[in-house]
Amino acid sequence: MSFYQEWQQLDWDQLQAQVVNATAEQVAAALAQPRKSLADFAALISAAAEPYLPQMMQEAQRLTRQRFGQGVSMYLPLYLTNLCANDCSYCGFSMSNAIKRKILNEEEVLAECEAIAKLGYQNLLLVTGEHERKGGIDYFRRMLPLIKPYAPYLSMEVQPLATDEYAELVSLGLDGVMVYQETYHAPSYAAHHLRGKKQDMAWRMDTPDRLGQAGVDKIGLGVLLGLADWRTDSLMLAHHLQYLRKHHWRSRYSMSFPRLRPCTGGISPVSAVSERQLVQLVCAWRLLDPELELSLSTRERPALRDALIPLAITSVSAGSSTQPGGYAQPAKELEQFHISDERPTTAVAQALQQRGLELIWLERGPGAG
DSSP, X not given: OOHXXXXXXXXXXXXXXXXXXXXXXXXXXXXXXXXXXXHHHHHHTSGGGGGGHHHHHHHHHHHHHHHHTTEEEEEEEEEEEOOOSOEETTOTTOTTSXXXXXXXXXXXXXXXXXXXXXXXXXXXXXXXXXXXXXXXXXXXHHHHHHHGGGOSEEEEEOSOOOHHHHHHHHHXXXXXXXXXXXXXXXXHHHHHEEESGGGOHHHHHTHHXXXXXXXXXXXXXXXXXXXSOHHHHHHHHHHHHHHHHHHOTTSEEEEEOOBOOOOTTOOOOSSOOOHHHHHHHHHHHHHHOTTOEEXXXXXXXXXXXXXXXXXXXXXXXXXXXXXXTTTXXXXXXXXXXXXXXXXXXXXXXXXXXXXXXXXXXXXXXXXXO
């Protein structure tokens, strides 16, 4: 049994109706439950829950401080290449976009690592487009040993790999993998993935299963908010997380909240998520799963990040560049998506510290003393 097989038994329309038809009474009942169910989560992300947002925010902050204290982990994405063999309607790296392509060689990777080290980061997220031949497992075999000395905690957001390939990368120092389903709505998935291996929805959806089997410490999940109805996608994602916690309980889990952002060749959201709704969604996740690590990227504007992070977020990036080579040699091109929070790391750190938060620059991986 894989989650893809379980997903085939879920009915999108029924889950959507569950959220749409949620009542204020169901929201109040969900808030009263000490341990939230998936039905409670459906109520908490519904329109009926919007008047309860102040209560949700207060409880989310209480649970976050209870579980994580004042700590917020700082990480930085390191873009290795924007080569991509997929054609996805929402991504600036899509193969159909006429942009300058770049893949970092060993010297350039080391230059990036040196520049990042000066910023204080020791928690890195390696990011690539999805190009199996030039930016696949052979490339990762060469680059991870170079990068690992600079990154005691090392994660990746790359194309889905096979179980044995993930296990090999774990042996080379890989700690975490982020893999976003984009959407669980099959017609929308097909409409936005036009060419390439990413068209295989089953292969992508079962990636977290392979990560768990390979012994990856942390598995990062998420949907691209706006490709389809964001509330139903989030409920589908909650079903996925529940499955993973049951079947791959040795791994830890994190959740990200990317909203559709402007990019080269980009599209407008089908189901736009307002900032208030994003806060509601983040708080609902915290209420559903107090142990879940929640991450917020630089896609969001500074004021929203400064307000939302103290409520429930446990992991953030700052001073990010989405350009391969963008730390050692900054340039305004090649971006995967538009960054809204362009503040340097020092400014973000100061803003969070002023709100009483403690910055964690080194995450402790499996087996750390």
